[in-house]
Amino acid sequence: MIPRTDSTWQTQSWQEQLKNLVCDPAELFSRLNLSPDNLAAVREACGDFPLRVSHSYLERIQPNNPDDPLLLQILPGAAELQSAPGYTRDPLLERDKNLNPGLIHKYRGRVLLLVSSACPVHCRYCFRRHFPYDDNRNSRLQWQQALHTIRSDPSISEVIYSGGDPLTASDRQLAWLTEQIAAIDHVKRLRIHTRFPVLIPARINRECLLWLSQSRLRVTMVLHVNHPAELDRHVADSLQRLQQSGITLLNQSVLLRGINDSVDTLTALSEQLFDHGVLPYYLHLLDKVAGAAHFDLPESTALSLYRALQSRLPGYLLPRLVREESGKTAKTLVTL
Numbered sequence: 588m589i590p591r592t593d594s595t596w597q598t599q600s601w602q603e604q605l606k607n608l609v610c611d612p613a614e615l616f617s618r619l620n621l622s623p624d625n626l627a628a629v630r631e632a633c634g635d636f637p638l639r640v641s642h643s644y645l646e647r648i649q650p651n652n653p654d655d656p657l658l659l660q661i662l663p664g665a666a667e668l669q670s671a672p673g674y675t676r677d678p679l680l681e682r683d684k685n686l687n688p689g690l691i692h693k694y695r696g697r698v699l700l701l702v703s704s705a706c707p708v709h710c711r712y713c714f715r716r717h718f719p720y721d722d723n724r725n726s727r728l729q730w731q732q733a734l735h736t737i738r739s740d741p742s743i744s745e746v747i748y749s750g751g752d753p754l755t756a757s758d759r760q761l762a763w764l765t766e767q768i769a770a771i772d773h774v775k776r777l778r779i780h781t782r783f784p785v786l787i788p789a790r791i792n793r794e795c796l797l798w799l800s801q802s803r804l805r806v807t808m809v810l811h812v813n814h815p816a817e818l819d820r821h822v823a824d825s826l827q828r829l830q831q832s833g834i835t836l837l838n839q840s841v842l843l844r845g846i847n848d849s850v851d852t853l854t855a856l857s858e859q860l861f862d863h864g865v866l867p868y869y870l871h872l873l874d875k876v877a878g879a880a881h882f883d884l885p886e887s888t889a890l891s892l893y894r895a896l897q898s899r900l901p902g903y904l905l906p907r908l909v910r911e912e913s914g915k916t917a918k919t920l921v922t923l
């Protein structure tokens with residue numbers, strides 16, 4: 588019998604926590620005391636994007652509540668198997684921009700490095716849930732090709748670590764890569780897109796803070812928090828460690844039906860992020876990825892929510908409502 592509450596993760600290193608992710612739907616159901624009626628459908632929906640969540644995050648999910656907004660972000664479901672017109676495996680046509688292994692060049696002045704293919708969670712709405720990561724796993728030698736591309740283009744002033752979740756890579760690898768990038772004069776900024784401070788807050792440890800704070804590059808970390816209940820005291824501690832190391836903290840959320848499509852939730856999210864030193868940056872409309880149509884909202888609903896949000900928050904706490912469209916030179920602002 589699996590105990591409902593298991594806090595052993597609190598004494599584990601981030602690597603141990605990553606190794607011990609909950610990947611078995613039966614374990615999840617038992618932990619959260621969910622009715623097993625739905626278990627077969629959940630198993631079927633796992634497919635090539637199985638259940639994956641950390642124990643730390645699981646502790647923030649309410650037991651006995653199949654509609655918990657954190658649970659809905661990570662629980663595979665039958666709706667994922669329904670095909671919907673306009674929802675595709677590569678909604679942003681990233682494969683066309685993936686010219687070197689491990690590198691995507693979408694926007695002028697910035698390149699994105701796919702530092703790792705793995706994540707500490709599988710978010711069910713992820714636009715890269717079908718991405719061909721197997722073609723983008725780089726050795727140090729192969730990273731030289733991506734570095735050469737950056738070196739050869741003086742317009743590139745910012746490098747973005749993405750994935751998967753880039754902080755799945757070891758600090759030794761990340762320190763090496765960051766050093767190589769910092770040696771390229773025209774690169775000024777490093778941006779890291781990660782959910783680790785929220786999924787496994789212990790990832791923000793001394794070794795991580797060392798390479799982050801010692802680089803000459805100006806470092807920004809972009810978190811991905813969709814609901815205020817994702818922020819607990821462990822997350823707050825990890826954010827404080829980042830702030831104390833001089834890292835700029837931003838957040839981007841995805842507007843998700845049944846999860847954060849309420850003015851109260853989005854207001855609380857912005858306010859609580861700011862309490863933890865994080866500025867709300869983007870509120871994304873869902874990327875139309877196959878398997879995630881049930882999370883989408885009509886644009887008119889998104890706009891009326893946004894209008895209400897605007898009347899509740901000061902301008903600096905209002906994230907920009909955006910949509911990503913392949914082929915555009917920047918994100919598209921969705922305006923009132």
Ligand code: SF4
Pocket residue numbers: 705706707708709710713714715716750751752782811
């Ligand atoms: S952490 Fe990011 S890349 Fe990983 S599954 Fe979630 S949204 Fe996708």
